[in-house]
Amino acid sequence: MNPNSNGHTNENRHARGNGVTDIPESKQPSSKTIVDFVPSEYDDLVVPGQGKLEGMTFTSNDQIEAAVQTILHEIGEDPQREGLRNTPSRVAKMYAELTAGYRVDPAAMINDAIFTVDYDEMVMVKDIDFTSLCEHHMLPFMGRVHVAYIPNGKVIGLSKIPRIVEMFARRLQVQERMTVQIADLIDAALQPLGVAVVAEGVHMCSVMRGVKKANAKMITSAMRGVFRSDPKTRAEFMGHVDRAHDHE
Numbered sequence: 001m002n003p004n005s006n007g008h009t010n011e012n013r014h015a016r017g018n019g020v021t022d023i024p025e026s027k028q029p030s031s032k033t034i035v036d037f038v039p040s041e042y043d044d045l046v047v048p049g050q051g052k053l054e055g056m057t058f059t060s061n062d063q064i065e066a067a068v069q070t071i072l073h074e075i076g077e078d079p080q081r082e083g084l085r086n087t088p089s090r091v092a093k094m095y096a097e098l099t100a101g102y103r104v105d106p107a108a109m110i111n112d113a114i115f116t117v118d119y120d121e122m123v124m125v126k127d128i129d130f131t132s133l134c135e136h137h138m139l140p141f142m143g144r145v146h147v148a149y150i151p152n153g154k155v156i157g158l159s160k161i162p163r164i165v166e167m168f169a170r171r172l173q174v175q176e177r178m179t180v181q182i183a184d185l186i187d188a189a190l191q192p193l194g195v196a197v198v199a200e201g202v203h204m205c206s207v208m209r210g211v212k213k214a215n216a217k218m219i220t221s222a223m224r225g226v227f228r229s230d231p232k233t234r235a236e237f238m239g240h241v242d243r244a245h246d247h248e
């Protein structure tokens with residue numbers, strides 16, 4: 001686990017064109033900050049104004065149905081037998097649902113939930129369950145994410161943090177990138193003194209196949225700002241993460 005390996009150091013964050021608009025203190029409304037956030041290479045998939053997964057509809061897709069039909073046939077199955085007849089359309093709808101995170105508009109998701117406050121202690125949300133699909137095998141991986149940040153004048157509504165996790169989990173992912181994306185979005189939206197994200201995941205591609213390491217958990221982390229530069233702050237966060245495990 002090397003938080004430096006992703007190449008996103010705190011020093012270069014302002015050079016990465018996150019698109020965050022700095023509003024002068026004097027012009028900030030007391031309880032609202034507008035964030036113009038352009039997050040990723042998937043922008044062309046985003047549905048502008050679609051700030052949540054709830055209410056989305058998932059429809060089938062002819063090409064995916066045909067592809068699933070081919071897979072069924074090629075593994076030696078009879079795609080026409082009763083149990084499999086509707087499988088291609090079910091699978092097509094399932095992929096639409098499990099990858100719906102590409103279509104969520106992050107700005108719409110968080111814009112109305114960023115508040116100006118005078119609070120500079122650690123804010124932490126732990127044990128956020130997630131399920132995702134690994135992009136190497138399109139098999140599930142699942143586990144928990146722990147998120148903390150230290151505000152610098154702005155906080156985000158607590159319910160938004162699990163939503164941010166879900167938006168990034170509902171894509172084809174590698175756990176390392178999901179972890180970094182969660183940290184980077186919070187970093188860009190709040191420009192806090194620091195952000196820390198730890199994810200723990202069990203990957204079905206290693207549970208069900210190959211070496212079958214059923215209980216092996218993958219741990220990934222992304223540290224920004226004071227969580228990177230101050231070992232004491234990082235240790236306090238990791239202490240909270242460890243305590244989360246004491247309840248298991």
Ligand SMILES: [Zn+2]
Nearest residue numbers: 134136137205
């Ligand atoms: Zn995999």
